[in-house]
Amino acid sequence: MAKFDILILNGPNLGHIGKRQPEIYGSQTMDDMPGILRRVMGGRADDIALSHFQSNSEGALIDRLELARADGTAGVVFNAGAYTHTSLAIADSLAWIGIPCVEVHISNIWARTDQPLRQQSLMGGQCIGVIAGFGILGYGLAVQALHERLVGQSG
Numbered sequence: 801m802a803k804f805d806i807l808i809l810n811g812p813n814l815g816h817i818g819k820r821q822p823e824i825y826g827s828q829t830m831d832d833m834p835g836i837l838r839r840v841m842g843g844r845a846d847d848i849a850l851s852h853f854q855s856n857s858e859g860a861l862i863d864r865l866e867l868a869r870a871d872g873t874a875g876v877v878f879n880a881g882a883y884t885h886t887s888l889a890i891a892d893s894l895a896w897i898g899i900p901c902v903e904v905h906i907s908n909i910w911a912r913t914d915q916p917l918r919q920q921s922l923m924g925g926q927c928i929g930v931i932a933g934f935g936i937l938g939y940g941l942a943v944q945a946l947h948e949r950l951v952g953q954s955g
Contacts, residue, residue, distance in 0.1 A: 803849045804874040804950050806943055808833070810854040811861055811881035817906070817936065825906045828936040836940040841947065848943060858883055862893045869897040875946035876901040877939055884909075884921050894926035900949055901927045902942035908933030 808830070813820060818829035828836075830852060837845045851873075853864045861880065868876060878901050883890050894901055903924050909932050924930050929945060931938040 803847055804947060805849045805851065805872060806875045806877060806946055807864070807868050807873045808850060808852045808939060808943075809861060809864060809876055809878045809880075810852070811858075811879060811883045812856040814879055814881050815854045815856070826935040830936075830939075832936055833939060836937060837943055840937070840940040840944050844944075844947060847951075848947060850943070858887055858889060862889060865890075865893045865897055865899075868899055873899055874950050875899060875943075877904055877942040877946065878902070878923070878927070879904045879906065879939075880923060884923055886922065888922055891923045891926050894923055900946060902945055903927040903930040904938045904942045905930075905932035906935055906938060 810817070810830075817825060818827050833850065837848065837850070841848070855861050855864070861883065865876070876899055878894075880887065880890055880903075884903065884905070903921060909921070911933065921930065928949060931942050931945070934941060
């Protein structure tokens with residue numbers, strides 16, 4: 801089976817996952833991803849080549865999405881942080897690059913009733929699905945979902 805290149809893309813303030821507000825976002829870090837992926841996918845994790853990119857800049861995230869289109873990235877797992885709720889530019893980029901994307905949130909954005917703005921996603925309509933509220937595990941579940949989609953498309 802061919803390896804699928806999957807990009808994990810993180811937006812603003814997500815370079816400190818595991819340290820930033822652990823009461824909301826947990827204490828696991830992106831360094832825990834290989835173990836999480838192995839637990840979620842078992843041996844199928846060997847079919848995945850993961851790359852990571854994080855930026856606090858909206859433009860850099862869009863540039864990385866455009867590069868993903870050019871470099872043959874098969875799928876994107878994207879936690880755009882606060883840009884999820886505000887960035888038409890990211891939604892527009894996802895609309896045209898033609899790469900399946902799963903939107904991920906560490907917390908359940910719909911349970912954040914103290915901040916109604918956080919309950920909406922401008923980019924969600926351009927994604928094949930949304931996973932929210934499962935902490936870092938959500939990234940592993942998103943990779944698994946992308947893998948299933950990609951295997952189905954190639955098989």
